[in-house]
Amino acid sequence: MPQMALTQNCHIVTIHISKADRVAKPSITEKLPGAPPPRRLAERRGRERPEPEPERRERAPMAAASAAVDELSRNFTYGALGAGNGSLSGAWYRRNQIHLFGVLLAILGNLVISISLNIQKYSHVQLAHQEHPRPYFKSMLWWAGAVLMAVGEMGNFAAYGFAPITLIAPLGCVSVTGSAIISVMFLKENLRASDLLGMTLGFAGTYLLVNFAPNRTQSISARTVQYYFVGWQFLIYVIFEILIFCTLLYFHKRKAMKHMVILLSLVALLASLTVISVKAVSGMITFSVTDKMQLTYPIFYIMFVIMIASCVFQVKFLNHATKLYNTAMVVPINHVFFTTSAIIAGIIFYQEFLGAAFLTIFIYIFGCFLSFLGVFLITRNRDKEHLPQSYIDFGNIPGKQTLDKIQPDSNGLSYGTLPDGSDSTKSQSGEKKEV
Numbered sequence: 001m002p003q004m005a006l007t008q009n010c011h012i013v014t015i016h017i018s019k020a021d022r023v024a025k026p027s028i029t030e031k032l033p034g035a036p037p038p039r040r041l042a043e044r045r046g047r048e049r050p051e052p053e054p055e056r057r058e059r060a061p062m063a064a065a066s067a068a069v070d071e072l073s074r075n076f077t078y079g080a081l082g083a084g085n086g087s088l089s090g091a092w093y094r095r096n097q098i099h100l101f102g103v104l105l106a107i108l109g110n111l112v113i114s115i116s117l118n119i120q121k122y123s124h125v126q127l128a129h130q131e132h133p134r135p136y137f138k139s140m141l142w143w144a145g146a147v148l149m150a151v152g153e154m155g156n157f158a159a160y161g162f163a164p165i166t167l168i169a170p171l172g173c174v175s176v177t178g179s180a181i182i183s184v185m186f187l188k189e190n191l192r193a194s195d196l197l198g199m200t201l202g203f204a205g206t207y208l209l210v211n212f213a214p215n216r217t218q219s220i221s222a223r224t225v226q227y228y229f230v231g232w233q234f235l236i237y238v239i240f241e242i243l244i245f246c247t248l249l250y251f252h253k254r255k256a257m258k259h260m261v262i263l264l265s266l267v268a269l270l271a272s273l274t275v276i277s278v279k280a281v282s283g284m285i286t287f288s289v290t291d292k293m294q295l296t297y298p299i300f301y302i303m304f305v306i307m308i309a310s311c312v313f314q315v316k317f318l319n320h321a322t323k324l325y326n327t328a329m330v331v332p333i334n335h336v337f338f339t340t341s342a343i344i345a346g347i348i349f350y351q352e353f354l355g356a357a358f359l360t361i362f363i364y365i366f367g368c369f370l371s372f373l374g375v376f377l378i379t380r381n382r383d384k385e386h387l388p389q390s391y392i393d394f395g396n397i398p399g400k401q402t403l404d405k406i407q408p409d410s411n412g413l414s415y416g417t418l419p420d421g422s423d424s425t426k427s428q429s430g431e432k433k434e435v
Contacts, residue, residue, distance in 0.1 A: 098217055102163025103210055106171045109155025112148055114178035118187060119145035125187075161220070161282035165275050165346030166353070166364075167213035170205070170339050173371040176331065177202040180378045198377030201370045208367025212360050214352045220283020222297035228349050229299065237348045245269045260333065263321040268337035270314040272345035277307035279350070332376045339368065 123141035127133045136142050159168045177199050183189045218224065228234060248266055251257045280303040284294040294300060321330050346352045353361060 096215060099163045099167060099213070099215070100210075102159040102161070102168060103171070105155045105162065106159035106168045107174050109152040109159065110171060110175035111178045112152035112155065114175045114182055116145040116148035116152060117175075117179055118182045119148065121183075122187060157278060157282055158286075159282075160275070160279040161286035164214055164216065164352045165279055165350065166343050167209065169275060169342035169346070170209050170368050170371055172335055172339065173202045173375050174206065176335065176375045176378055194377045194380055198374040200374070201377065202374030205367045205370030205372075205374060208363055208370065212364040212367060214354075214356055216352055216354065218350070219287055219291070220280060221287050221292075222284055222294045222299050225280045225284065225303065226297075226299050228351075233351075234349050237345075241269055241272065258320075258324055260321055260325045260330065263317050263324075264330070264334050264337050266317045267314050267321070267334060268341040270310045270317070271338045272341040273306055274310040274314060275342040276345050276349050277303040277310065279346075281307055328379045328381065332372075332379050335375050336372050339372070343368070 120142050123139045123145065124136060126141070127136055127139060156168070180195050180199065184191045184195070245266065248262050248269075252262055252266070281300065284297075284300050284303075288294045318330075318334065321334070
């Protein structure tokens with residue numbers, strides 16, 4: 001009886017003939033229908049051989065660049081919800097849904113803060129126009145602004161539990177931009193060309209930040225915070241930060257150096273610890289609500305104490321800077337220092353840029369630069385714009401000598417003061433003596 005054997009790799013049927021039938025034909029080879037010819041099969045086997053290691057290493061950078069370009073095209077490609085991969089597509093939305101919720105909380109929180117600042121500013125203006133002004137903390141309008149500010153800060157606090165630090169911290173430019181818009185609409189302040197340019201740059205920077213921030217979702221549990229807290233990256237960072245902080249504090253206290261850069265650098269160094277602890281506390285609270293209770297771990301209370309202490313000293317140095325320098329100078333520089341410090345803290349502690357492509361990082365940094373420039377343009381020379389102060393001029397009165405100009409004295413209790421030792425007062429006293 002003939003025996004048949006099927007070889008799967010070559011798709012060939014080999015028929016072996018028994019000894020009785022071997023006289024007719026020793027072996028017969030038949031090709032299955034649709035099987036490739038032997039020469040083509042050998043070529044396919046040659047192509048399936050592993051690629052040499054040098055060629056693979058040469059193609060690795062090209063593959064990484066191609067992946068970055070693909071990510072860039074996906075971020076800038078728009079499409080309807082449910083189709084495509086663009087910034088308005090359903091796939092992009094589902095991939096970034098948790099982060100977008102944190103972004104929404106941060107934007108709403110910053111807008112509420114800008115509204116509260118304008119309400120408090122309006123209450124100060126109203127009190128200044130009263131005949132008998134009372135302290136600002138007795139005004140209900142001022143307290144309404146303070147409550148709104150607390151609500152806005154709570155929104156920012158909650159946002160850190162859903163999105164990375166490198167995404168939430170730069171969104172502080174929304175507060176400055178929103179404050180400029182509200183002041184123009186309700187406080188009737190002048191709208192300058194630099195304000196429009198700054199708002200445009202701020203919105204463009206915010207768009208780039210939201211699209212190219214690290215898309216690394218991680219659940220912040222107590223064990224995760226403990227793992228990062230004892231990591232060598234954070235320990236080196238803390239030692240380096242303590243050395244810089246002590247050096248700046250020495251020059252500030254012992255050498256009486258009160259330069260704005262020194263004060264705001266102290267604020268920024270404290271801010272890095274603030275954002276690390278805020279994200280840890282907010283993340284553990286969020287994890288406790290959605291999954292498992294984390295508030296029983298000691299690391300939660302350690303981070304809570306760090307958060308409160310760093311906030312208190314941060315506000316102290318910031319108030320010192322605002323007393324010594326113009327607010328229009330302090331606000332943009334503090335925004336740049338705070339944001340930069342927060343981004344570095346997020347990269348080192350939470351490793352938020354781990355595995356990010358170079359092109360994505362470059363466009364993210366460019367978005368930060370646009371938001372910084374927008375804040376500078378909005379706050380530039382804003383405090384110098386004020387109404388001209390009225391004065392009394394006796395120079396046009398016939399028969400009277402000029403008494404110069406009596407300007408209102410902002411530091412005194414009276415309406416105005418005469419210039420001390422002026423020539424006009426001396427001449428007037430001389431006339432009186434002659435009479």
